[in-house]
Amino acid sequence: MRTVPAVEKVLQALGPVDLPRPAVVAVVRSALAALRAAGEAPAFDAVVAGVRSALDRVRRSRLQPVINGTGVLLHTNLGRAPLGAAAVRALVEIAPAYTNLEIDLDTGERGPRAAYLERHLALLCRAEAATVVNNCAAALVLILRHFTAGPRRDVVISRGELVQIGGGFRIPDILETSGARLREVGTTNRTTLDDYAAALTPDTALILRVHRSNFFMGGFVESPDLAALAALARRHRLPLVEDLGSGAVTDTRAWGATEPEPRPADRLRQGLDLVCFSGDKLLGGPQAGIIAGRTRHVSALKRDPFLRALRCDKLVFAALQATVDAHLTGEAVAGNPGALPLLDQLHVPLAALRSRAGQLVAQLDGLPLQAAVGVGQSRVGGGTLPQVTLESVTLDLRPDGQPPGALAARLRSGAPPVVGYLGGGRLRLDLRTVFPAQDELLLAAIRAACASPSPRSTP
Numbered sequence: 001m002r003t004v005p006a007v008e009k010v011l012q013a014l015g016p017v018d019l020p021r022p023a024v025v026a027v028v029r030s031a032l033a034a035l036r037a038a039g040e041a042p043a044f045d046a047v048v049a050g051v052r053s054a055l056d057r058v059r060r061s062r063l064q065p066v067i068n069g070t071g072v073l074l075h076t077n078l079g080r081a082p083l084g085a086a087a088v089r090a091l092v093e094i095a096p097a098y099t100n101l102e103i104d105l106d107t108g109e110r111g112p113r114a115a116y117l118e119r120h121l122a123l124l125c126r127a128e129a130a131t132v133v134n135n136c137a138a139a140l141v142l143i144l145r146h147f148t149a150g151p152r153r154d155v156v157i158s159r160g161e162l163v164q165i166g167g168g169f170r171i172p173d174i175l176e177t178s179g180a181r182l183r184e185v186g187t188t189n190r191t192t193l194d195d196y197a198a199a200l201t202p203d204t205a206l207i208l209r210v211h212r213s214n215f216f217m218g219g220f221v222e223s224p225d226l227a228a229l230a231a232l233a234r235r236h237r238l239p240l241v242e243d244l245g246s247g248a249v250t251d252t253r254a255w256g257a258t259e260p261e262p263r264p265a266d267r268l269r270q271g272l273d274l275v276c277f278s279g280d281k282l283l284g285g286p287q288a289g290i291i292a293g294r295t296r297h298v299s300a301l302k303r304d305p306f307l308r309a310l311r312c313d314k315l316v317f318a319a320l321q322a323t324v325d326a327h328l329t330g331e332a333v334a335g336n337p338g339a340l341p342l343l344d345q346l347h348v349p350l351a352a353l354r355s356r357a358g359q360l361v362a363q364l365d366g367l368p369l370q371a372a373v374g375v376g377q378s379r380v381g382g383g384t385l386p387q388v389t390l391e392s393v394t395l396d397l398r399p400d401g402q403p404p405g406a407l408a409a410r411l412r413s414g415a416p417p418v419v420g421y422l423g424g425g426r427l428r429l430d431l432r433t434v435f436p437a438q439d440e441l442l443l444a445a446i447r448a449a450c451a452s453p454s455p456r457s458t459p
């Protein structure tokens with residue numbers, strides 16, 4: 001048996017690697033340990049090649065920009081909403097500087113965190129007050145913990161709203177984690193005001209509604225009018241809270257939603273005491289959980305010691321503040337390119353997508369693949385507007401002599417990585433979610449993928 005080479009010798013053979021030295025050493029050590037454990041050592045060059053591909057995998061896993069050809073606008077696995085221009089400027093400005101994060105510049109004393117942002121969020125939601133935590137899940141946990149911390153622990157919720165949103169977010173689990181006691185009412189498809197009324201006891205702490213973000217129900221369904229439920233809650237002096245999920249601030253009927261996403265302002269006007277929603281869904285900002293509603297409740301939540309564990313950092317505040325202001329000033333509207341990429345993608349004319357697709361196809365001439373313009377369907381994603389599909393245009397690639405999945409793997413392992421989807425024996429790239437400024441990069445990535453001899457992402 002050949003002896004396993006020394007770490008130092010492999011490091012020398014590798015030459016310069018674009019990773020921190022301790023990371024490279026760790027990869028080499030673990031590769032050599034695996035050889036030793038297996039009791040076999042291949043030729044030295046093969047050992048080095050194996051280490052190189054392990055290092056490639058590590059390098060690819062570094063957080064980096066990805067070209068999104070999935071057609072899913074708010075792709076949770078791809079980081080949801082890309083930030084608008086003002087948010088990016090704010091990050092660049094705030095990140096390297098000291099800030100007035102928690103100082104009152106009038107008095108020079110310690111001041112409240114993110115007071116400006118909270119005030120403007122309240123304006124945007126037409127709420128008395130607002131605050132911000134890490135994400136919508138954190139907002140809900142904070143609310144539930146806070147209102148069920150006393151002797152009353154029951155949270156009343158319709159069986160039709162005991163939902164799962166994305167990976168690892170199940171309402172019953174969130175309730176349990178929060179120490180709340182679940183009091184289910186009604187049935188999956190029908191819950192009436194009487195169901196709620198009958199469930200209220202001296203142990204009831206709060207009435208919770210959860211927006212059915214990522215699915216829809218039709219047919220024999222019923223849920224009580226929000227105003228009537230609010231009146232019931234008021235009569236029993238109970239807070240009425242809704243987890244809105246995406247929290248659209250614009251009217252989503254413009255995107256073909258027959259069931260528009262609830263807007264925080266509308267819901268609060270209809271009588272909710274508090275709403276929570278995500279910052280990185282339809283608002284188009286960074287990951288955050290926004291809580292808006294009655295001052296009395298928001299102030300109490302801000303005093304809750306648990307808030308300290310959920311608070312955001314200055315970079316999130318900076319990006320969110322710029323995003324919220326863009327909504328308030330009216331900059332974040334369709335037809336103002338770059339202000340909110342999500343809006344650009346939602347409103348791009350099909351003709352513009354077709355023209356880009358045609359140009360891309362023309363420039364892929366001579367490669368070992370057939371490229372064509374296809375018809376696709378984009379989705380909003382991120383657990384929002386499940387009924388909305390947007391007609392779209394795709395760049396369809398059918399590689400010669402290999403399955404489209406192999407091309408997909410090569411494109412994912414390229415720089416920048418490109419993510420598409422397979423369908424009809426082709427690799428499809430939806431151009432609605434590819435920024436026009438990325439077209440050249442996309443072409444280069446496809447050319448590189450055709451040139452590389454085999455996928456570098458072999459497991």
Ligand SMILES: *Cc1c(COP(=O)(O)O)cnc(C)c1O
Binds near residue numbers: 211214383
């Ligand atoms: C998306 C969603 C959440 C989770 O939001 P995060 O910001 O990812 O924590 C919670 N509730 C609903 C209804 C949602 O749609």
